[in-house]
Amino acid sequence: MSGRIPATLSFMLVAAATGAWAQTLELSGAVFNAQHRLLYQGSTSERSAVMIGGHGAVTLGRIGLSLSGFQGSLGEAGPASPETKVRITSVVLTIRTTPWLSLGPEAEARRFEADAGVTTWVMLGATARLSLAMGGGLRGFGEVSLFPVAEAKPVGETMSPAFRAAVGISFSSPSGFEARIGYRLDRFDFSGSATASRLEQFRGLVAGVGWRLRR
Amino acid sequence: MRRALPPILVAIAALCVAMSPAAAQQTGASRLIAEARQAIEDFDAESAYRLLQRALDQGSDATQAERLRGLILLGISALMRSDGADRIGARQAFERALRLNPAYDLPDSLAGLHSDARVAFVEARQLVPLPVPAAAPVAVIPFAVELSLAADTTLPVQAGRFSVRVAPNRPAEVIAVVTPADVPTSILWADTQRIRGAGVHQWDLRSRSGDLVPEGRYAIRLRAVDSLNQVWGPVERIIAVSRVPADTAAHPAPLPRSAFRPETLTLRRGSPSVLLVGAGVGAAAFLLPTLGNPQLNTGASRDVTAVAVAGVASVAGIVGYLTGHRVRYSAENARANAELRRQHEARRAEIARSNRALIAAAPIRVRLER
Numbered sequence: 001m002s003g004r005i006p007a008t009l010s011f012m013l014v015a016a017a018t019g020a021w022a023q024t025l026e027l028s029g030a031v032f033n034a035q036h037r038l039l040y041q042g043s044t045s046e047r048s049a050v051m052i053g054g055h056g057a058v059t060l061g062r063i064g065l066s067l068s069g070f071q072g073s074l075g076e077a078g079p080a081s082p083e084t085k086v087r088i089t090s091v092v093l094t095i096r097t098t099p100w101l102s103l104g105p106e107a108e109a110r111r112f113e114a115d116a117g118v119t120t121w122v123m124l125g126a127t128a129r130l131s132l133a134m135g136g137g138l139r140g141f142g143e144v145s146l147f148p149v150a151e152a153k154p155v156g157e158t159m160s161p162a163f164r165a166a167v168g169i170s171f172s173s174p175s176g177f178e179a180r181i182g183y184r185l186d187r188f189d190f191s192g193s194a195t196a197s198r199l200e201q202f203r204g205l206v207a208g209v210g211w212r213l214r215r
Numbered sequence: 216m217r218r219a220l221p222p223i224l225v226a227i228a229a230l231c232v233a234m235s236p237a238a239a240q241q242t243g244a245s246r247l248i249a250e251a252r253q254a255i256e257d258f259d260a261e262s263a264y265r266l267l268q269r270a271l272d273q274g275s276d277a278t279q280a281e282r283l284r285g286l287i288l289l290g291i292s293a294l295m296r297s298d299g300a301d302r303i304g305a306r307q308a309f310e311r312a313l314r315l316n317p318a319y320d321l322p323d324s325l326a327g328l329h330s331d332a333r334v335a336f337v338e339a340r341q342l343v344p345l346p347v348p349a350a351a352p353v354a355v356i357p358f359a360v361e362l363s364l365a366a367d368t369t370l371p372v373q374a375g376r377f378s379v380r381v382a383p384n385r386p387a388e389v390i391a392v393v394t395p396a397d398v399p400t401s402i403l404w405a406d407t408q409r410i411r412g413a414g415v416h417q418w419d420l421r422s423r424s425g426d427l428v429p430e431g432r433y434a435i436r437l438r439a440v441d442s443l444n445q446v447w448g449p450v451e452r453i454i455a456v457s458r459v460p461a462d463t464a465a466h467p468a469p470l471p472r473s474a475f476r477p478e479t480l481t482l483r484r485g486s487p488s489v490l491l492v493g494a495g496v497g498a499a500a501f502l503l504p505t506l507g508n509p510q511l512n513t514g515a516s517r518d519v520t521a522v523a524v525a526g527v528a529s530v531a532g533i534v535g536y537l538t539g540h541r542v543r544y545s546a547e548n549a550r551a552n553a554e555l556r557r558q559h560e561a562r563r564a565e566i567a568r569s570n571r572a573l574i575a576a577a578p579i580r581v582r583l584e585r
Contacts, residue, residue, distance in 0.1 A: 140495070
């Protein structure tokens with residue numbers, strides 16, 4: 001942990017503090033069974049990680065603020081893919097335009113820590129979230145985030161396209177218990193010459209449970 | 216030294232006094248009248264007439280009764296000696312007699328002495344009418360009014376009148392005034408009647424504005440004045456005016472929720488769109504891996520987790536459809552409920568209107584307090 005407070009826990013504290021005036025407060029834990037694929041200099045490597053994270057959100061009227069994050073460790077998959085600790089943190093401000101659609105800006109950061117050093121991706125973009133009622137507490141959800149601004153530091157590489165998408169099913173009980181399961185795909189195409197192109201992708205099952213408190 | 220008179224001298228003196236002219240005249244009038252009466256009986260009217268003139272002479276000392284009798288006989292003798300021609304003389308004699316005693320009436324014993332005696336007497340009577348008999352002294356009776364009010368009565372609102380019967384013991388002007396019991400200066404109604412015997416003041420229970428007086432206590436004050444300006448009263452009576460409680464109908468209770476039909480119907484199946492959502496999410500999950508870079512995914516195996524999520528989403532859609540519920544608005548039930556509310560309100564309004572009419576028509580009770 002290196003003494004740093006995980007972003008998820010930080011957000012939980014913030015969310016709890018802001019919950020005093022929020023109409024809903026949502027806290028959940030999640031698991032991302034991520035499969036990471038990398039194409040670099042013509043060779044493809046694949047490794048996986050079970051990333052643990054959390055999600056918190058507060059809603060006031062039509063405005064929502066959510067913070068989510070995962071962290072985990074990718075195993076070594078060759079010289080180009082050493083063992084790497086990964087931490088993903090994203091902040092989204094959403095406005096519910098319709099009962100089933102929310103839009104808003106998003107900022108996401110990905111920190112990769114390996115023996116060779118630390119690389120951080122900083123991405124700014126927009127998010128669209130759909131939530132469709134299916135009855136019986138079930139809802140179908142879909143989420144697409146596009147990051148026109150995506151840069152890997154300190155090298156300064158840019159990514160295009162860089163996006164994240166997820167679809168799945170959630171269940172919420174009247175008591176506030178929530179569970180969700182979905183499939184997630186993160187795609188990052190680094191710019192460069194065709195031969196020097198670098199393609200990265202995270203995909204896999206995402207599942208989580210939590211509670212939604214309403215007043 | 217003086218000597219006493221001898222008794223013979225006293226007797227002579229008394230005889231002289233008795234033989235004096237005054238004494239002879241006094242006793243002569245009566246004697247003359249008696250002789251005249253006898254002369255009439257003897258049909259010697261001329262002698263009788265002269266005797267009577269002597270008896271009634273100015274110097275005569277006849278009493279009023281003798282003078283009266285003499286004048287009557289004078290009138291009769293005037294008729295007799297003129298054989299009825301001197302009726303004026305007879306009437307004058309009778310008139311003089313009546314002036315002495317206007318109440319005198321000619322007795323039949325004298326009227327029968329001549330056939331015209333009665334006629335002449337009536338003519339004289341016309342000149343001297345009978346005296347008006349003196350009025351009997353009237354006892355001074357105190358002026359009083361008998362008052363009569365109903366102790367407890369119920370009157371109809373329309374044309375109901377509260378009666379106050381007054382009976383003065385002599386003709387009088389009776390004044391009745393009604394005011395609030397606690398505001399004697401505020402006159403609500405007044406009535407003045409000239410009453411002989413008995414009369415009735417009838418208050419219509421309305422103020423001067425014509426409106427029914429509200430419930431409360433009222434004072435009726437009566438005062439009477441007779442022709443001699445004797446005053447009775449004022450006398451005050453307090454009455455309590457109230458409305459008889461009307462038998463009104465109870466307002467209907469608000470309609471219970473159970474009386475209404477459900478305006479939203481819950482259907483025991485989810486919307487078919489739920490199946491579409493489940494299928495759509497499943498398809499999206501199934502296809503989502505294809506959004507990865509094809510160059511990167513060349514040769515990669517199919518991600519079964521995407522297939523699993525697609526299956527879960529599809530199944531969730533089916534479960535949601537089977538276990539879900541739909542709420543549908545029922546316009547028909549809404550119309551029926553609106554009609555039910557309208558009828559209920561109409562019934563309430565009708566009852567309220569009926570109750571108002573009953574209350575307005577409730578009789579008025581008037582109770583005498585004191």
